[in-house]
Amino acid sequence: MSGLSAWFLSLGGWVMPVMFCGILLYSGAKKVDVMAAFLEGAGEGLRTALELIPALAALLCAVGLLRASGALELLVKVLEPGARMLGIPEEVLPLALMRPVSGSGSLAMLREVLEKYGADSLAGRTASVMYCCGDTAFYVIPVYCGAVKISDSRYALPAALIGCLAGTVCSAWIVRAFF
Numbered sequence: 001m002s003g004l005s006a007w008f009l010s011l012g013g014w015v016m017p018v019m020f021c022g023i024l025l026y027s028g029a030k031k032v033d034v035m036a037a038f039l040e041g042a043g044e045g046l047r048t049a050l051e052l053i054p055a056l057a058a059l060l061c062a063v064g065l066l067r068a069s070g071a072l073e074l075l076v077k078v079l080e081p082g083a084r085m086l087g088i089p090e091e092v093l094p095l096a097l098m099r100p101v102s103g104s105g106s107l108a109m110l111r112e113v114l115e116k117y118g119a120d121s122l123a124g125r126t127a128s129v130m131y132c133c134g135d136t137a138f139y140v141i142p143v144y145c146g147a148v149k150i151s152d153s154r155y156a157l158p159a160a161l162i163g164c165l166a167g168t169v170c171s172a173w174i175v176r177a178f179f
Helices: 003-029 034-069 071-086 090-098 103-117 122-132 137-147 156-178
Strands: none
Touching: 003 034, 034 071, 034 137, 071 090, 090 103, 090 122, 090 156, 103 122, 122 156, 137 156
């Protein structure tokens, strides 16, 4: 390891303590009651978490139903010709469909692809890049919109799904271009 890399790594251990002390010093200079501000923020965070529980429970039920009903496999069969035209390996289609819905479900599907086809296969590399090129839109939208009290999020889902599609297609193209 070079001297500069080692210096940055040793510097990393000091970031949190320096920030903590800096916040305490700044709040002391501004005469802010740090404990009261912390308790107020923590209470607000707990209230927000309680408001989000119904949306998260519904999402978990939907993911369970999607996998148990066989609807995911049916959807994969329907989308295979289009995916083939776009250059997306058919082995990663279940991951591409699950990624916008569930982070843990898509992680399990990534693991299945890597175990079945190997990490150095086209499917394994595409699945790895694809997993990193998207987000769980059906989770993020209710959580973020609920946290900031946005009631009209009609354009958020189509925009997020277009982003997921772009990430899926581009991940397949990038893997083919570089490997």
